[in-house]
Amino acid sequence: MHNDDKPEDARRFWEERYSSSGRTWSGRVNAQLVEAAAELPPGRALDLGSGEGADALWLAERGWRVLAVDVSETALQRASEAAAGRNLLDRIEFQCHDLNESFPEGTFDLVSAQYLHSPARLDREAVLRRAAEHVAPGGVLLIVDHGEAPPWAKEHLHRFPGIEEVLAGMQLDATWTRLRAEQVGRETLGPDGQPATLVDNVMVLRKAA
Numbered sequence: 696m697h698n699d700d701k702p703e704d705a706r707r708f709w710e711e712r713y714s715s716s717g718r719t720w721s722g723r724v725n726a727q728l729v730e731a732a733a734e735l736p737p738g739r740a741l742d743l744g745s746g747e748g749a750d751a752l753w754l755a756e757r758g759w760r761v762l763a764v765d766v767s768e769t770a771l772q773r774a775s776e777a778a779a780g781r782n783l784l785d786r787i788e789f790q791c792h793d794l795n796e797s798f799p800e801g802t803f804d805l806v807s808a809q810y811l812h813s814p815a816r817l818d819r820e821a822v823l824r825r826a827a828e829h830v831a832p833g834g835v836l837l838i839v840d841h842g843e844a845p846p847w848a849k850e851h852l853h854r855f856p857g858i859e860e861v862l863a864g865m866q867l868d869a870t871w872t873r874l875r876a877e878q879v880g881r882e883t884l885g886p887d888g889q890p891a892t893l894v895d896n897v898m899v900l901r902k903a904a
């Protein structure tokens with residue numbers, strides 16, 4: 696993964712990635728979302744890069760109305776099937792966007808971007824700035840990034856941006872409060888079942904009411 700040279704079309708890259716295999720992610724909600732959203736009253740949520748929908752389903756089951764957005768139709772289809780299986784289709788809307796090119800309309804009480812990294816072209820700074828613009832007054836923007844490559848990664852070509860770099864790139868004004876901006880360790884199992892600690896960069900920001 697090279698950060699500086701990403702000619703590949705996002706739609707083609709992710710569609711190929713999802714459609715060339717069966718289920719790609721664990722199906723479990725992201726731990727940092729659980730922690731951040733547990734304290735929030737349910738409202739309207741936007742999940743950016745929603746993948747196969749585990750976070751959107753979890754939010755919907757807790758009373759949120761969710762808009763789940765991804766560039767891959769296959770990922771959205773899997774998420775929609777999972778939602779149907781749990782009777783959640785009336786609470787989740789799915790939209791396909793290449794966030795480099797288009798962004799969903801509306802404002803949201805929670806905008807969540809979980810591991811919105813991509814080996815294909817992704818103008819993250821611009822996407823995260825737009826994400827902030829779509830947070831409703833009093834709402835929360837939750838960004839969870841990989842802080843570093845997992846210990847089992849063979850190549851470390853991808854450079855994950857640091858917390859301050861991400862926040863600076865968003866150029867937030869004084870209407871924003873940082874509720875959390877920190878690195879957090881997360882215990883997991885690697886691909887061969889080996890225990891490992893992953894590092895997450897967690898940013899929770901609130902827009903003034």
Ligand SMILES: C[S@@+](CC[C@H](N)C(=O)[O-])C[C@H]1O[C@@H](n2cnc3c(N)ncnc32)[C@H](O)[C@@H]1O
Binds near residue numbers: 720725770794811812
């Ligand atoms: C690393 S995965 C994370 C998926 C999910 N948020 C999770 O935590 O399991 C990144 C997701 O972002 C989506 N994505 C990447 N580039 C995108 C783009 N330009 N527009 C919309 N979605 C994109 C991918 O299709 C993928 O589902």
